[in-house]
Amino acid sequence: GQNIDQPTEMTATEGAIVQINCTYQTSGFNGLFWYQQHAGEAPTFLSYNVLDGLEEKGRFSSFLSRSKGYSYLLLKELQMKDSASYLCSGVDSNYQLIWGAGTKLIIKP
Amino acid sequence: IAGITQAPTSQILAAGRRMTLRCTQDMRHNAMYWYRQDLGLGLRLIHYSNTAGTTGKGEVPDGYSVSRANTDDFPLTLASAVPSQTSVYFCASSGGGSSGANVLTFGAGSRLTVL
Numbered sequence: 325g326q327n328i329d330q331p332t333e334m335t336a337t338e339g340a341i342v343q344i345n346c347t348y349q350t351s352g353f354n355g356l357f358w359y360q361q362h363a364g365e366a367p368t369f370l371s372y373n374v375l376d377g378l379e380e381k382g383r384f385s386s387f388l389s390r391s392k393g394y395s396y397l398l399l400k401e402l403q404m405k406d407s408a409s410y411l412c413s414g415v416d417s418n419y420q421l422i423w424g425a426g427t428k429l430i431i432k433p
Numbered sequence: 434i435a436g437i438t439q440a441p442t443s444q445i446l447a448a449g450r451r452m453t454l455r456c457t458q459d460m461r462h463n464a465m466y467w468y469r470q471d472l473g474l475g476l477r478l479i480h481y482s483n484t485a486g487t488t489g490k491g492e493v494p495d496g497y498s499v500s501r502a503n504t505d506d507f508p509l510t511l512a513s514a515v516p517s518q519t520s521v522y523f524c525a526s527s528g529g530g531s532s533g534a535n536v537l538t539f540g541a542g543s544r545l546t547v548l
Contacts, residue, residue: 328475332473354534355534357534357536359537364542365541365542366523366539366540366541366542367476367523367537367539368539369536369537369538372534372536374534411475411476413475413476415534419534420478421476421478421537422475423475423476423477424475425473425474425475426475
């Protein structure tokens with residue numbers, strides 16, 4: 325079956341760095357998305373990886389290892405506004421999105 | 434502002450009633466989707482449409498129907514609501530049509546409670 329696993333909740337301190345991991349099992353693979361969702365709001369796009377390696381966008385970076393079925397989202401210089409859920413989504417061979425349940429990130433001052 | 438508009442924002446509904454959630458986008462995106470989001474679960478696809486005039490079933494289509502008469506509108510209908518359909522419903526769209534891994538733009542969501 326197809327599955328996305330990510331931790332349910334993580335806590336980090338303002339100004340620190342946090343890494344949110346995601347492992348995936350999909351029928352075929354056409355990339356992996358990360359979305360951010362603030363409480364009560366819509367998910368918004370953060371990153372898309374289809375090749376192995378690290379992609380950096382300001383304070384946020386996303387890493388992919390296709391051989392390990394693994395990705396992570398790295399958030400640096402954490403700000404209180406980064407408190408949100410982070411959704412990992414794999415794209416299967418039919419270009420269907422398989423979604424994880426999301427990781428709720430709590431930032432403490 | 435370009436994007437997706439969903440209505441209503443929130444609704445409480447008696448079981449057995451019919452309900453239509455509206456979704457309109459102004460980005461001229463080909464593909465549109467309806468998801469439900471429940472606590473502890475990932476987003477689950479209900480129905481989708483790759484282009485105007487076509488629709489398809491997602492992971493959890495039972496009890497729901499959709500139509501796509503034009504590019505902009507993609508309403509979701511619950512013919513006879515049941516309590517298990519209590520959820521937050523998100524409409525989304527993407528510009529790539531039926532192929533490619535395309536970024537989704539989501540509406541703000543419709544919170545539905547069925548009593």
